[in-house]
Amino acid sequence: MNILVIGTGYVGTTTALVFAEIGWNVTGLDVDPQKIEHLRQGKLHFYEPGLEGLLKKHLGTKRIRFTTDKKEAIENNAIIFICVGTPSLPDGRADLRYVKQAAEDIGRHMNGDKLIINKSTVPVGTQELVTGWTRDARTVPYPFEVASNPEFLREGKALMDALQPDRIIIGTNSDNVAKRIGKLYESMQCPIIVTTPRTAEFTKYAANAFLATKISFINELARLSDRLGVNVKEVAYGIGLDNRIGPSFLQAGIGYGGSCFPKDVAALLNMAEHNDVELKLLKKVVHVNQRQHLYMLQKVREQIGNLAGKRIALLGLAFKPDTDDIREAPAIRMIQKLRNEKAYVQVYDPIAALPPELMDERVKFGSSPEETMKGADAAIICTEWPMFLKIDWVQVKDSMNAPNLFDGRNLLDAGQMKDIGFYYQGIGYS
Structure with missing residues (x-):
């Protein structure tokens, strides 16, 4: 055929x-x-x-x-x-x-x-x-x-x-x-x-909107977990074992990105508006996601103060591992915000490239994770690349200006990082 x-x-x-x-x-x-x-x-x-x-x-x-x-x-x-x-x-x-x-x-x-x-x-x-x-x-x-x-x-x-x-x-x-x-x-x-064709077309949007909803749901719970002293990773594991819920897309972090979820949720909201239907839940899903990276930056400010003149290392650009897609990636939003606050930014990703329009005297691309964090006042993990688990974090701690580590994907073991000597903060997990 x-x-x-x-x-x-x-x-x-x-x-x-x-x-x-x-x-x-x-x-x-x-x-x-x-x-x-x-x-x-x-x-x-x-x-x-x-x-x-x-x-x-x-x-x-x-x-x-x-x-x-x-x-x-x-x-x-x-x-x-x-x-x-x-x-x-x-x-x-x-x-x-x-x-x-x-x-x-x-x-x-x-x-x-x-x-x-x-x-x-x-x-x-x-x-x-x-x-x-x-x-x-x-x-x-x-x-x-x-x-x-x-x-x-x-x-x-x-x-x-x-x-x-x-x-x-x-x-x-x-x-x-x-x-x-x-x-x-x-x-x-x-x-x-x-x-029917219409049902097939709608099913695609419904699937992506539901998965985006799961992500924003767990991210909202993560904020409350921080206040209550609860480990959101354990909460996600506990509810994910329920086969009515499932474990997928319950990993708290700095938000979703990519070419599908943001675009498809926006299109579904637009279809609803043109048909005089208000999808209140999905509007909130988008609102939570657009602000989730700001929640992490607020954690950074609470630890190191005003970001102007500070050196911030970002590990990961792609919106998820095993792709070079930076469309709607939380890391890109974070870089833009850090630039506006006059911070110096060092970025590393093993696959994704930094867009030329974001590179200037304040934003540089590092040659390795270790080089990227050298002299930094804080490091933020933005993408859960497995290679970051293999970093010699003891050596990195000694090379940083201040050992402040913010895990935007809850990738690392909090206890281990604290034992090394880092000030460590995840999302609903510390």
Whole structure:
């Protein structure tokens, strides 16, 4: 079976490689020639464990190819996945310009029956829009169908999630389309849910909104835990053993980030507003998350005073480990706040890069965690990279101007750090 994937970003590349891995012939299409050339050379333009090896493997098997030729790609493939970006507009709406362009391209170059499957995260009703955009762009009235098949990938674990999914959701009103899409996934051992396109589109937003809610919930409890002298890690473990709750996304910290949760919650709130429904709980989820990094900075001020002129080391830029994604990362918000307060900032991350616009005489990127913390008045862990567990903290303590350690991800053992001689503070854990 031949499959076309339009868009070779994070979702598109992962989707294309997984379909190649399970035996289908895949073409990846993108308008960015540099991105396509890198992929042809076996190089990913983002960091995701395991994917680059899979890319090289299937370039070798010739089950995957990449192109910028829209006409040829669309003409040669009857099954087409739309995997383009849907970034947030200033009012929170999902920007569908790339989805619309993909739909119009398909219609314009259609040469026979096509099955169009939208995997991008899109507002409810987009399947209907794609149908209209494709239909209006056709020069010949070839038949086509449009379905929804949302992705549920975690950055850092995308390959595992794609090869061993919890569920596959197919949004279509056609039994024939459901069977055709189900055939693509027949080797996967998981529930396949067939529902309407609107329900499929809504399910994606509901899933991310619920996970964001769990994070803000435990972060609010962490603040109260600090006041009560309670260990929020033990609280999370205790409630997470309840199978009605589960342990995932109950790790207190400095807030969520990335390309999905902030964008998708904003889009869901926007959909609710346009339908005269107020989602009060989700508004609070966003409010808690946007202020969580400030809670950690307040802990720093209470210990070392005014931050002007102080040297602050930040360990981690990415919003989570095993990714280079810094979109909406709490560390970026923290750097901006520290700059405004005239602190000097040293930053280290093993994968993610510091944006050029944040680098100046007050913000530098360190060559190692140890070098980054040398001479610092305080160090803040912003990303729970496993490598930070292996740091020689005894040596680091002696190299700092003052041994103040603030663990924004509750990564380290509080007792051990205090025994070494650090002033240690976590989030709801000290």
